[in-house]
Amino acid sequence: MAKIRKPQQSRSKQTVTSIVEAGFIAVARDGSDGLGTRKVADIAGVSVGTLYEYFANKEEILDAMNQQFASDVVAMVQPLIPELTRMPPRDAVRTLQFAFRDLLQRDNGRYLNCARWLGRQFPSAHVEPVKRVLSDLAMQYLSHNPQYARLPNIPVMAYIIIQGGIACMVSQLSEDNPPVSFDQLAEGLADMVGYMIEGGMKATS
Amino acid sequence: MAKIRKPQQSRSKQTVTSIVEAGFIAVARDGSDGLGTRKVADIAGVSVGTLYEYFANKEEILDAMNQQFASDVVAMVQPLIPELTRMPPRDAVRTLQFAFRDLLQRDNGRYLNCARWLGRQFPSAHVEPVKRVLSDLAMQYLSHNPQYARLPNIPVMAYIIIQGGIACMVSQLSEDNPPVSFDQLAEGLADMVGYMIEGGMKATS
Amino acid sequence: MAKIRKPQQSRSKQTVTSIVEAGFIAVARDGSDGLGTRKVADIAGVSVGTLYEYFANKEEILDAMNQQFASDVVAMVQPLIPELTRMPPRDAVRTLQFAFRDLLQRDNGRYLNCARWLGRQFPSAHVEPVKRVLSDLAMQYLSHNPQYARLPNIPVMAYIIIQGGIACMVSQLSEDNPPVSFDQLAEGLADMVGYMIEGGMKATS
Amino acid sequence: MAKIRKPQQSRSKQTVTSIVEAGFIAVARDGSDGLGTRKVADIAGVSVGTLYEYFANKEEILDAMNQQFASDVVAMVQPLIPELTRMPPRDAVRTLQFAFRDLLQRDNGRYLNCARWLGRQFPSAHVEPVKRVLSDLAMQYLSHNPQYARLPNIPVMAYIIIQGGIACMVSQLSEDNPPVSFDQLAEGLADMVGYMIEGGMKATS
DNA sequence: CATGAATGAGAATTCATTCAT
DNA sequence: AATGAATGAATTCTCATTCAT
Numbered sequence: 001m002a003k004i005r006k007p008q009q010s011r012s013k014q015t016v017t018s019i020v021e022a023g024f025i026a027v028a029r030d031g032s033d034g035l036g037t038r039k040v041a042d043i044a045g046v047s048v049g050t051l052y053e054y055f056a057n058k059e060e061i062l063d064a065m066n067q068q069f070a071s072d073v074v075a076m077v078q079p080l081i082p083e084l085t086r087m088p089p090r091d092a093v094r095t096l097q098f099a100f101r102d103l104l105q106r107d108n109g110r111y112l113n114c115a116r117w118l119g120r121q122f123p124s125a126h127v128e129p130v131k132r133v134l135s136d137l138a139m140q141y142l143s144h145n146p147q148y149a150r151l152p153n154i155p156v157m158a159y160i161i162i163q164g165g166i167a168c169m170v171s172q173l174s175e176d177n178p179p180v181s182f183d184q185l186a187e188g189l190a191d192m193v194g195y196m197i198e199g200g201m202k203a204t205s
Numbered sequence: 206m207a208k209i210r211k212p213q214q215s216r217s218k219q220t221v222t223s224i225v226e227a228g229f230i231a232v233a234r235d236g237s238d239g240l241g242t243r244k245v246a247d248i249a250g251v252s253v254g255t256l257y258e259y260f261a262n263k264e265e266i267l268d269a270m271n272q273q274f275a276s277d278v279v280a281m282v283q284p285l286i287p288e289l290t291r292m293p294p295r296d297a298v299r300t301l302q303f304a305f306r307d308l309l310q311r312d313n314g315r316y317l318n319c320a321r322w323l324g325r326q327f328p329s330a331h332v333e334p335v336k337r338v339l340s341d342l343a344m345q346y347l348s349h350n351p352q353y354a355r356l357p358n359i360p361v362m363a364y365i366i367i368q369g370g371i372a373c374m375v376s377q378l379s380e381d382n383p384p385v386s387f388d389q390l391a392e393g394l395a396d397m398v399g400y401m402i403e404g405g406m407k408a409t410s
Numbered sequence: 411m412a413k414i415r416k417p418q419q420s421r422s423k424q425t426v427t428s429i430v431e432a433g434f435i436a437v438a439r440d441g442s443d444g445l446g447t448r449k450v451a452d453i454a455g456v457s458v459g460t461l462y463e464y465f466a467n468k469e470e471i472l473d474a475m476n477q478q479f480a481s482d483v484v485a486m487v488q489p490l491i492p493e494l495t496r497m498p499p500r501d502a503v504r505t506l507q508f509a510f511r512d513l514l515q516r517d518n519g520r521y522l523n524c525a526r527w528l529g530r531q532f533p534s535a536h537v538e539p540v541k542r543v544l545s546d547l548a549m550q551y552l553s554h555n556p557q558y559a560r561l562p563n564i565p566v567m568a569y570i571i572i573q574g575g576i577a578c579m580v581s582q583l584s585e586d587n588p589p590v591s592f593d594q595l596a597e598g599l600a601d602m603v604g605y606m607i608e609g610g611m612k613a614t615s
Numbered sequence: 616m617a618k619i620r621k622p623q624q625s626r627s628k629q630t631v632t633s634i635v636e637a638g639f640i641a642v643a644r645d646g647s648d649g650l651g652t653r654k655v656a657d658i659a660g661v662s663v664g665t666l667y668e669y670f671a672n673k674e675e676i677l678d679a680m681n682q683q684f685a686s687d688v689v690a691m692v693q694p695l696i697p698e699l700t701r702m703p704p705r706d707a708v709r710t711l712q713f714a715f716r717d718l719l720q721r722d723n724g725r726y727l728n729c730a731r732w733l734g735r736q737f738p739s740a741h742v743e744p745v746k747r748v749l750s751d752l753a754m755q756y757l758s759h760n761p762q763y764a765r766l767p768n769i770p771v772m773a774y775i776i777i778q779g780g781i782a783c784m785v786s787q788l789s790e791d792n793p794p795v796s797f798d799q800l801a802e803g804l805a806d807m808v809g810y811m812i813e814g815g816m817k818a819t820s
Numbered sequence: 821c822a823t824g825a826a827t828g829a830g831a832a833t834t835c836a837t838t839c840a841t
Numbered sequence: 842a843a844t845g846a847a848t849g850a851a852t853t854c855t856c857a858t859t860c861a862t
Contacts, residue, residue, distance in 0.1 A: 160393050185365070
């Protein structure tokens with residue numbers, strides 16, 4: 001039953017890390033077919049057996065990758081919150097986008113490739129912390145800028161901006177000949193949020 | 206080498222159709238694992254051998270599915286254009302969204318499931334006609350509503366609306382407990398476009 | 411679901427046969443480790459894939475072997491019944507034992523090796539027909555020799571003779587230097603049954 | 616090469632014991648798949664490394680289990696001999712059977728499970744001492760009851776009774792719905808021996 | 821002495837593709 | 842044209858055994 005060992009020595013902790021690492025490299029290299037256990041083990045420089053010492057199956061590797069992504073997102077957003085809350089919406093959106101792009105492109109586009117190839121099976125679980133930090137950001141932003149609190153449909157608009165915004169960024173960054181540059185996209189999204197807020201404010205005034 | 210026959214007789218054409226059909230059914234039933242050649246052949250009611258008479262490999266079936274999707278999109282949008290061009294932006298966006306939802310959900314969510322499970326490998330090729338018809342729609346809309354032609358950044362905004370909008374819809378329709386209803390989403394996107402246009406118009410006036 | 415094809419062409423029926431055949435050969439050659447899918451496929455002269463066309467898994471091959479054994483036992487006992495019922499008990503037991511030995515040693519000890527190596531997992535299922543034919547034999551013997559019907563404990567004695575007798579034969583035939591010869595064993599068992607009947611008859615007279 | 620230590624200290628002896636113990640527990644729990652080195656080591660509460668300090672390989676653990684079984688049989692039979700030699704045959708057989716059943720069922724059916732799952736590979740070696748004690752029993756019985764010494768075929772009959780009797784007991788105790796109870800079986804075997812002796816005596820008188 | 825991380829050959833099973841009929 | 846039997850490389854996962862610490 002309790003067959004998977006939690007790493008107890010520092011050597012084994014390193015092994016776990018290198019396997020997850022290898023998972024990212026494999027996806028980056030070979031797309032959605034890259035997550036073969038053999039391939040991952042090879043890249044990690046360990047044997048298949050070792051891989052299975054720490055992960056019950058293929059799935060769990062993907063889970064670990066997810067988890068790492070989620071915590072990296074949190075680690076990126078969290079410290080930005082104070083800064084963002086002091087910006088006007090447009091600037092905040094722009095700033096967040098560039099930060100997000102950097103995250104997506106970090107380590108040879110590690111996360112970008114996952115989003116690209118693994119689609120829906122990538123952010124399968126572990127999205128909770130991400131939702132929490134984004135929700136936290138929204139809350140703090142509103143309490144620092146209470147004038148926006150009377151905007152209508154905040155949850156819906158947030159859903160659109162987040163889901164749509166991320167999709168746009170992933171799409172743009174993945175395309176070989178993107179019809180719009182990332183800067184244009186960022187500016188566009190910022191404008192869009194700006195207009196939306198201005199429009200929404202007027203509508204409820 | 207030139208082994209794949211182009212179907213020239215009606216029976217053959219029917220076979221090809223049923224294979225592509227089977228592809229959709231398979232994905233709907235078994236997700237991303239559904240596209241096994243055996244499974245598809247079984248569902249189509251033909252033998253594996255027959256399948257390979259018409260498709261050189263697995264890939265080509267997916268291609269054909271893509272192609273059908275693309276032409277269905279075109280077939281859906283094309284006839285709507287005259288109607289849409291006569292609507293105010295908000296209504297046009299809303300109408301388009303509902304039409305798109307119907308398309309995604311047609312035949313037991315055939316296309317929705319493809320977008321859901323096959324991710325980026327689904328709209329791999331054959332997007333050209335889709336781009337063309339959307340671009341056509343935009344052109345015609347602008348020539349019927351010339352006042353919007355001076356909006357800034359139309360291509361960028363279109364990119365955002367289309368990529369982001371589709372992603373939002375697919376996401377919303379795929380979720381088990383979506384945090385926002387489809388109607389709310391449609392209204393939100395419509396508002397967003399509305400605000401954007403109003404804002405953009407003012408900015409350039 | 412219905413993935414395993416029932417052989418429809420004569421070629422495939424031959425394939426199934428040769429796979430089961432190979433199962434027996436493999437066990438005879440390599441003991442309990444012989445039932446590897448690869449090994450069996452090799453011996454059968456087919457590829458692993460082909461093996462899995464007809465058997466869902468390893469288990470099913472063993473099942474088929476069982477089934478064949480069971481039907482061979484029935485085919486051996488059935489036609490002997492008329493003859494056996496006309497013999498005195500001692501002779502009947504002896505005759506049956508030699509028939510059984512021949513069956514166990516047929517085809518290079520095919521069944522003997524299975525009993526030897528696979529132990530309890532061999533006669534896992536499909537024993538029903540065997541039980542039926544033995545019970546049939548007993549019935550017919552008693553109705554032809556009604557004087558024995560008043561023997562006490564017939565079911566218990568039958569259990570002992572059958573289970574014990576088979577175990578003795580398998581054991582004797584498997585040993586490299588058996589302490590008793592098969593003929594001695596046969597004679598001994600026959601005597602034992604004889605004494606038992608005589609004793610039992612006297613006890614109830 | 617001479618790597619395996621003979622346990623010389625009491626702690627080591629305890630370790631060896633607990634490993635063999637674990638072997639029995641593992642088989643009882645998981646059947647023939649239970650004898651994995653990992654599993655045994657876990658149950659024994661030692662590491663795999665330690666296991667290999669005392670046993671060169673899996674085989675040797677099984678050997679040790681065999682050996683223990685053999686010595687337990689001897690330890691059970693030996694002290695019964697004086698008592699048994701003073702009983703009439705029927706009682707002696709019955710007594711021995713119940714003693715044997717107790718041994719098979721001891722410690723949650725430890726030995727019964729081994730006989731059940733490991734089949735022929737269980738009493739692989741180390742049967743010599745068992746044979747010796749049984750032969751000793753027979754000798755002593757005959758010298759205390761010399762009237763039976765003129766029975767014909769004593770070795771053959773003994774073979775049948777022992778091999779057949781054990782098989783019957785293991786079979787009966789292993790079955791979920793045994794067609795005969797253990798008591799019936801014991802009585803039946805006792806009767807059988809009784810009849811055999813009576814018959815045999817008469818035959819040679 | 822003891823540990824447990826690491827190994828890697830090998831097992832079962834799948835699946836895209838080919839080919840004889 | 843159509844069939845479906847056959848293929849075999851590739852994949853996931855296991856387990857007896859070794860070895861550095």
